Each structure stands twice: as C-alpha cells, then as structure tokens.
Amino acid sequence: MSIDRRKFMKVSGLTALALAGGKGINVLAQEDSTSVAAPKTGSFETPLTAKRWAMVCDLSKCREKEGCDVCIKACHERHNVPDFGNPKDEIKWIWKEHFEHAFHGQEHEYITDEIRHTNVPLLCNHCDNPPCTRVCPTEATWKRESDGIVMMDWHRCIGCRYCVVACPYGSRSFNWRDPRPHIEKIDESFPTRTRGVVEKCTFCEERLAKGLLPACVEACPAKALAFGDLEDPESEVRALLREHFTIRRRPELGTAPEIFYIV
Amino acid sequence: MIEKALSGNKQYWGWIALLVTTIAVAAYTYIRYQYQIGLGITGLSRDVTWGFYIAQFTFMVGVAASAVMVVLPYYLHNYKEFGKITILGEFIAVASVIMCMTFIFVDMGQPFRITNVFLYPSPHSLMFWDTVVLFGYLVLNVLISRVTLTAERKGIAPPGWIKPIIILSIPWAFSIHTVTAFLYSGLAARPFWLTAILAPRFLASAFATGPALLILLVLILRKFTKFDAGREPVQKLAIIATYAMAVNVFFVLMEVFTAIYSNIPEHMAHFQYLFVGIEGHATYVGWMWTSVILAVVSLILLFNPKTRRNESILVVACIAVVLSLWIDKGLAMVIAGFVPTVLGHVVDYIPTLPELLISLGIYAMGALLVTVFYKMTLSVRHQLRTEGYK
C-alpha cells in the first residue's frame, strides 16, 4: 500500500505529471540519502544492522553498584514510559527482579548470598520463537525477519492483552489508563502511547536505525550489557558466549530467548 | 414477529423494566467511566491481565455450546420429547453468543479497532479462530431458530434445506468451546491451563450448566406463563446434567491428581492458591470450597432417583450445579491462571464495583434477549392453540 509512483500520479493529477516530466518521481528510491532532514542524534546513513540481535548481561558487573537503576531510567526516559507509582497500573520496559523471580524455579536454599541478592535486569527476550506474536490476532506484534526484533505496532493493537498472557517472562505491559499525565518529562522525538494498548522493549530499534546502541546498553556505567549480532562469530556477544557459561530464562519452554546472563 | 414481544401483563413489563434499567446503568458505567478512563477502573493489573469479563465470556461460551444438548437428541436421534424446548435451547445459544461478544468488547483496550481482527486475519492466533467460530455459531442459530419458528407459526414443516444446517450446528457447538479452551491450553507460560483435558473439561461443565439452566427456565415458564414443556423433557435434561456434572468433577479430580502427585511446584501452586491460599493470599479459598460443596450436593441430589424426580428438589440441584460451575469457570479458572505470576509473585485480583456492574448489565442484556425470544415463541404457540393455523 505504499504511495508509489503510479498512485501518486493518479491522485495528484496533471501537476504531478508535469513535475514527473521535469525531475522524475523518485518516491521509492532509498539508496542515496544525501540530505536527510535533521535527525537529532545519530544518522540514518549509518544504521546498525544484524541478522539476529542479542544481548549478554554480565551480572557480576551489574551487581557492582547496589541499587543501580541507570539503565531503567535511560530506557524509560527515552521511550516516554510513564510512572504510575503503583504496581497495578505499572508499565516497564526494563526492570530488576531478585534472582529467585528472574530465574523462577532455579533458586535453592543454599545458593550464595551474592546471587540470592542479585537484582537481575529483565526486559523483552526478543525470543527467536516468540509465543506473544503467535497469539496476536491482528499482527500488531511480530518478529522482524531481518534482525529478529519482536516489534510492536501501537496503531494496530486492539488491547486484547493475549500477548501479555502468553509471555512467560512478564515483559509486556498494558496501558490501563492514559499514560501522558504520568510521564515526568516527555521526550519529543518519541511518541507516547495511548490508553488501551500493550507496550514493551523494542531493543531500541528506532536508535539502531540511526546507528545508536540501545539506551540501556549505552547508559550502563558498569558496561554490564553487551549487544550484538548472534549470527556474527566476531561479535562481542559471541565472544562473551564463548568465554562464559551463560543461562537464559525459561529455556525449557522452547521460546529461545535472545538475552543471555552471565551469573 | 417482534411485535409479539410488545404485549404482556404487568409482571412481564415490570421484568422488562428491571432489565432495561440494569442495562442502562451498565451502559452508563461503561461509556462515562470505563471508556473515558480505561480498563484501569477494573481490578485488573499488570499481573492479572484477564479477569471477570473474560471469565464470564468463557462461562457463557459454555452455555451457548450447551444448546447442542437439546438439538442433538431431537434432530439426530429424533427424540420427540425435546420438540417443544429445542427452540428454547437455540434461543439461549443466540443470547449467550451475543453476551460473549459483548464481554469481549468491554474487555478490549481499543474496542473500536476490533475490525483489525478481520482486516489483518491471523490464522496463527486462536483468538482469530474463536472470533470466526463464534460469529459462525451466532449466524447458524439465528437462522435455524428463525426458520423453524416461522415454519411453526405457519403450521408447516421446516424447509428441507435447514436440516443440513442444523446438523452442521452440532459439531459447530463443540468447536466453539473447544477453540475457547485452546485459547488457554496452548500457552506454555501458564501451567494451570496447559492441560490437554481443558477442552473436554470445558465441554463437560458446559453440558452440565446448560441443561441445568434450561430446566430452571422451563420451570419458571411453567410457573409464570401458560407454557408447560411437560415432565419428561425436564427429567431427560436432568439426566444429561447429572452425567455431565459427574464427568466434569471427574476431570477436575484428574487435574488435581496430576498437579499434586507429580509434585511440580509451578503446577501445584495454582491449586494451592485456589484451595488453601499462598502466603496469606486466600481470596478465593472460600469460593472454591463452596463450589466443591455445591458440586457434591448437586451430584447426590441428581443421582438419587427419588430426589431427581421431585421437581422442587431438582430445582435446588440445578441451582447448585450452575453456581458450582460458575465459581469454577466464571471466577476461578481464569484468575488462577495468573496467580502465582510467571515470575512467582502472588498478587490478588478482586473485581471492582464498576466491573461487576458492567458484567451485570451484560447478563441483563442476555436475560432481556431470552425473555423477548421466549415471549415471541410462546405467543406464536398460544395463537396456534387458540386460533389455529393462519
């Protein structure tokens, strides 16, 4: 349904034809982006691309500073995530949970204190086999084939919350109320959401398009979050996976999460 | 034919006025409160994302499907005793499906985007299929009930082409509740629902609830109108409800056994939450044991021929069946799937007053539809008796 040459000429009539005769309509061309109109940071000319994005979280670095929430703040400010101040209406893209909840079922009585008290950063796992996209009745959430990001279309979501029910990681939030009054400082370059739709982490796909790393990765003072292409053997994430023993959340469910944790 | 519903005595109009008032209050609550503020006015939360509305939807899908319990014996086995009440069953189905759709509508965050389900059909989503089968079931039952009632009014046999459509409606009734069960039982994230027996269990509970409700309706009609379905169909419905209830209880016990004996914590936790509570969270424990007691009482009363054949006691048994299964399916089944959460937190969900009011309004709407449909049917039959065929 893109506005292509033919459609554009059809609707805009003779003037457009005259214009076409003069300069040639180049509506679809993407190749030479010479004079991109004012991106605020980064550039669309140098996007970050991958066959499959993945993240490795080094918990030993993450727990260095107790109570650190830099990644959460960076993400939530960047994406206009509201703060309702209560768990009922809560919306979160990235948050922290105690080990026993993050790795539900893998804790035990004699686990080291260090691990027991680790606050694990959690976000959408961008599963290779996501159950949320399977249940969506409108394709409002889907896995992007080009790089594996589980996307959200807030224009299309009907708010049935089936995806929230299907996600085994609690990664999805629903806008129970109008979020706008609860956003402390609105970032003008990113939309807010409307009440009645589901939202979640999108691996900062809008930043990747401009060649920027995800906000949480960029912000982490301990450099605990590594982000890269899982299918590139030379990538940082692959190097970390080679060198360390890593675990994923609920691997037995067959969702193939793309967030790996070094305990 | 609708004009037949526009004449009635004081009692009839009083009942209609009560229902319309309830609907108006609910509509006002929805439009001026929930639609303005959002689903935040319900008790639902980030952790318990489906609740009372979806539970009522699930329960009513069962009631809709249960029409097959009169349609099947009458049309497939030519069981003539059900002749008078088959159309009543079909009308319950129509009203129930409309209620189901309304419950879904009020549960949606963006209700006016509902057309997206058809604009971007997604066959990989069970919700897409549930929409398809529910719409189909509505169309089938509207068509069947209208054609057969029109034929009855004219005193002729229903046209031949309707028979295959009636036969089609039988497996279709099974499909609506099966697909509704699949909505839940296909989710790896929710161990409470992840059970192959969920669809059969849904069907068993539906086939107990539906006939029990129909018995109550038929007996109410006998008391307040000139319509008497007779003793035999009521007894036959009671037998159906008896065995369906027994099968349902059996299935529930299978679930409990598998969860408890296997000793897998995340499977046990949900039953624990329902029947004993976890960490002091015991919101539904009282309800669950009430459901258990009602189930036992109903089974005793239904299996014992003496009590079953006594219609006054049968009424008690039927009320017990409906209440027990409503608690089980219209309350606990959906909520317990979310508690404990996927991260092992125990959170409470209690429906709010506006949520209950809106639900009550939808039930009133269903009752209004059934009243109007029954009134039409009974007027047609009354006219036939007093004036003969036209």
Next chain:
Amino acid sequence: MYDSGKVIIGVLVFLALLLFPVWYNLASGEATTQGPELAKPVKGEACVLETAYMRSNHMDLLDDWRERVVRNGERIFAAPDGQHFEMSLTNTCLDCHADKEKFCDECHTFMAVDPYCWDCHIVPETPTRQEVTYVN
C-alpha cells in the same frame, strides 16, 4: 395522487430535517464558503510532496509512512524533487508546520474530522510558534 398536499408537506419536512446540518450551520454563520486560514510553515522551501496533493491526501501519505516505518523498518522518504526526509510526523512535518493549532487543527475543525494522531505523537513545544504568519 391522493392527499398530495399532505405528501408534499411531508416530503418538505423530511428534506428540512435531512438538511438540518446544512441550514443550521448556514444560519448560525458557522459555515462559510471560505476555507480555513492555515499557518505558513516556519521553514523549508517545499513540502515533501506537492501542496495540492498534500492538502487533499496527506492522510494517505502519513498512513503510508506509518506502515513503512513501523512495519518495514524504512525511515527515509525520497521526495520527487530529490530531497530526503525522515518519515516522521513529529520530527519532519511539525518541524516546518510548527503551529499545529493553526495548521492541523484549523482545517480538521473546519472539516469536522478528529484524527487521533496526537494521542501518542507529540506536538513539539517550539519557540518559533509566535513568529508564524498567516495566509490571507
């Protein structure tokens, strides 16, 4: 025709009711044949597509942009005149058409349409808004 007088009166009453919005708005002075006066863009030499097309079909373009950005991951729109733009309502359209009230709303109110773009997309608070001049 039987009762032709009554029928004609009936038809007239019906038409009067049917055309209520037209005569009511004309009588109350709310409706004019004049289109609304829209704010001029604060910068930029040419719109992404020709003005006449944009006036009547901007919603199609925005819908197309939304599809391409959100669903296809495309970001850049190559205009027929060789310019390139980020496909973004807030970052591109409103960058030039800075006065949303005197540009978008003015015409939407005139046309009695109520798009919900602004439920999510943000109207930047821009200091240039005061400098805006109006078309006569």
